[in-house]
Amino acid sequence: MSSREAIxxxxxxxxxxxxxxxxxxxxxxxxxxxRSHVEPGQDPVALFAERVADYRATVTxxxxxxxxxxxxxxxxxxxVRQLALPGAFPVALPASASWEWHTEPLDIxxxxxxxxxxxxxxxxxxxxxxxxxxxxxxQGRRALTLVPDYHLCVVRAxxxxxxxxxxxxxxxxxxxxxxxxxxxxxxxxxxDRVEGVHGPRTLxxxxxxPNHPEKP
Amino acid sequence: MSNxxxxxxxWLGSPTFPEAARSALKNTQLRGNLKRATSTIRDKRLAVSxxxxxxxxxxxxAAAIKRRTSRHLEHYLVQLEQSVTAAGGTVxxxxxxxxxxxxxxxxxxATGEREVVKVKSMATQEIGLNEHLAxxxxxAYETDLAELIVQLGADRPSHILVPAIHKNRTEIRDxxxxxxxxxxxxxxxxxxxxxxxxAEAARRHLREKFLTTKVAVxxxxxxxxxxxxxxxxxxxxxxxxxxxxxxxLITVMGIxxxxxxxxxxxxxxxxxxxSSTGERMNPYTSAWTGTHDGxxxxxxxxxxxxxxxxxxxxxTVGRQALACIRCSACLNVxxxxxxxxxxxxxxxxxxxxxxxxxxxxxxxENAASLPFASTLCGACYDACPVKINIPEVLAHLRAEAxxxxxxxxxxxxxxAVAMKAAATVLDSPQLLAAAQKAASVGGRVLAxxxxxxxxxxxxxxxxxxxxxxxxxAESFRTWWRKNKEGEQGxx
Numbered sequence: 001m002s003s004r005e006a007i008x009x010x011x012x013x014x015x016x017x018x019x020x021x022x023x024x025x026x027x028x029x030x031x032x033x034x035r036s037h038v039e040p041g042q043d044p045v046a047l048f049a050e051r052v053a054d055y056r057a058t059v060t061x062x063x064x065x066x067x068x069x070x071x072x073x074x075x076x077x078x079x080v081r082q083l084a085l086p087g088a089f090p091v092a093l094p095a096s097a098s099w100e101w102h103t104e105p106l107d108i109x110x111x112x113x114x115x116x117x118x119x120x121x122x123x124x125x126x127x128x129x130x131x132x133x134x135x136x137x138x139q140g141r142r143a144l145t146l147v148p149d150y151h152l153c154v155v156r157a158x159x160x161x162x163x164x165x166x167x168x169x170x171x172x173x174x175x176x177x178x179x180x181x182x183x184x185x186x187x188x189x190x191x192d193r194v195e196g197v198h199g200p201r202t203l204x205x206x207x208x209x210p211n212h213p214e215k216p
Numbered sequence: 217m218s219n220x221x222x223x224x225x226x227w228l229g230s231p232t233f234p235e236a237a238r239s240a241l242k243n244t245q246l247r248g249n250l251k252r253a254t255s256t257i258r259d260k261r262l263a264v265s266x267x268x269x270x271x272x273x274x275x276x277x278a279a280a281i282k283r284r285t286s287r288h289l290e291h292y293l294v295q296l297e298q299s300v301t302a303a304g305g306t307v308x309x310x311x312x313x314x315x316x317x318x319x320x321x322x323x324x325x326a327t328g329e330r331e332v333v334k335v336k337s338m339a340t341q342e343i344g345l346n347e348h349l350a351x352x353x354x355x356a357y358e359t360d361l362a363e364l365i366v367q368l369g370a371d372r373p374s375h376i377l378v379p380a381i382h383k384n385r386t387e388i389r390d391x392x393x394x395x396x397x398x399x400x401x402x403x404x405x406x407x408x409x410x411x412x413x414x415a416e417a418a419r420r421h422l423r424e425k426f427l428t429t430k431v432a433v434x435x436x437x438x439x440x441x442x443x444x445x446x447x448x449x450x451x452x453x454x455x456x457x458x459x460x461x462x463x464x465l466i467t468v469m470g471i472x473x474x475x476x477x478x479x480x481x482x483x484x485x486x487x488x489x490x491s492s493t494g495e496r497m498n499p500y501t502s503a504w505t506g507t508h509d510g511x512x513x514x515x516x517x518x519x520x521x522x523x524x525x526x527x528x529x530x531x532t533v534g535r536q537a538l539a540c541i542r543c544s545a546c547l548n549v550x551x552x553x554x555x556x557x558x559x560x561x562x563x564x565x566x567x568x569x570x571x572x573x574x575x576x577x578x579x580x581e582n583a584a585s586l587p588f589a590s591t592l593c594g595a596c597y598d599a600c601p602v603k604i605n606i607p608e609v610l611a612h613l614r615a616e617a618x619x620x621x622x623x624x625x626x627x628x629x630x631x632a633v634a635m636k637a638a639a640t641v642l643d644s645p646q647l648l649a650a651a652q653k654a655a656s657v658g659g660r661v662l663a664x665x666x667x668x669x670x671x672x673x674x675x676x677x678x679x680x681x682x683x684x685x686x687x688x689a690e691s692f693r694t695w696w697r698k699n700k701e702g703e704q705g706x707x
Binding site for chain 1: 249252253256257267268269270273274276280281287288289290292293294303309311315360361365378381384385388411412414415416418419422423426443445451452453454456457460461471476478481483485486493495497498499500501502504508510511512520522526530532535
């Protein structure tokens, strides 16, 4: 008998108390929890900005017209010069000799030699201050936002879900997903939180929000 | 699977909990480290769980999803196998630790590689995978900072979430300076003991391993039956490195980690980070489904591990322990854990959840002291995000442990004799009155200034660690008869 059959047989034997005609749906699962913890009247985009900043990431809000300038100001402030870029990146980048753009495909040593990366996102989650990447358009492979030490992520306001249930419903689980809440961190030494271990040690987020122009 | 003690869950040769606890309690450095750490994380957890006013509804839902899954585990495992296979992964079934180790070793050998990078994983710790790989000439590099500390120190983890919680920054600095060079990139000269500096040393030490190692081994926090999606929740980015850069990924997960649907994760992804690190969300969560063209590992193996879980499932009271999502909130609130630390439990699963899980995974006769490593105060039950009634399972396992001891001896134990005698005395008003009188006289003989400091004979086990108040001169029943009985008719 294979181990597969042995284990499944042991499971059946262990569950003799479960009636033979019981189906999974016969076991009730109450769903009395809230779909969203955003309060009525609360602006989810403002909440998202606040919660992302809580993780010591830096958040900028701008409208579409101000995006290119916001990217330039953010990158300039960080002093990053060589940046990885997903293929067919759909945002106008600042025209300046200050930056070198390296477009995918990029192998691991090439990524390791760069200062940072710039991507779009698949979704945001307001209550938890999370951005989600699914390797879709403008996001690149997962390594792009992992190997370089800096990540600048551009999120559109309409991509921001109120809370975790809404966000999961928007995502396609068959794609590779990365949920990012602030820069990489550890609390392994005396439970003292340190930002920055193996993932990017600095995370900047730009929210493109037509209702809240805030030009840099 | 002849000897359940071989399942790896317990460190064989460890002293029993009472002995180990006694020596741990003498280590004031350890007690200081633990108290500071557990009180910090308790406060954080309370603050972020209080933000969600439907916390109880989330717990109810999580417990129900886990109940549904465990009652129909065969259905969900077969469904998971189909989904993962359809998405390009390969599923393996391991009845016990030895089989899981053999499967992983053969998979690594098939790649021709001699090194693997590892994401922190309770399941691979449980089966002793690193030691097994080492015997086969394969080096496993732990990449979580705390696991790295444990590995460099040839130490044992003492906490589910923060395995090096028993070590302070200076001890870690000394360890890095002495040992990093033996495993790869040395620690920089003049390394200080600030946590940020130590984290930087770990980053540099592991960087080259991440960028060049071809095989990774991970555990799983969740696996979704209907989509085949596997989820790893982490903080440092070492998980992302291992799950993304190598060409082969081997994931070892306990069969109880399966959840029915993708949307069920909306409950667990709210509960787990808040209960575990006290954050609204952990820095990184990775989810992948089989293999993805041109992206991440092109070969994915999922090893489904039993190793005592089906034995646990067979116990209708104890099976709720399989709902555990390894958040470690119960450790941080436990008055026993806070004082003894994790090593005293002698198991990869310490604290309250370890006290109920370990004896079930290895057989209660192989971990008989663990169900007693608790005051039954119930703080663990209150903290548990999936509502495992740990005190209920503890009491149930205590009965089993006593029963197992009796069966082994074929003679009644002292506890059994004492309980039987107590039952006889409590059943009879005459015997109870006589016993109380005897206790009153005897107690006053032993007592000094109203306290009994040392009880005679086998009872000294009780008085070794606590004083006993002297019994009163007369029992309440005697006092009532003298003073109050006549008043009843007057009301």
